Amino acid sequence: MSSLRGWLLKILLRKEVQIMAVVYATLIIKGKKTLEQVPDKLREEVEDILETLEVKV
Secondary structure (H helix, E strand, C coil), X not given: CXXXXXXXXXXXXXXXXXHHHHHHHHHHHCCXXXXXXXXXXXXXHHHHHHHHCXXXX
């Protein structure tokens, strides 16, 4: 049962990271934040999102 709980927790936390990366990417596009203000944990994913959207930072 604990392995199932751990698996679910990992999936839920991963989804939260993806959502926050999209939020930060949106804020960068709108000029409210800079890439330097993105937490290190999210920076690589935010860079990937911006690259996919062809946004130059």
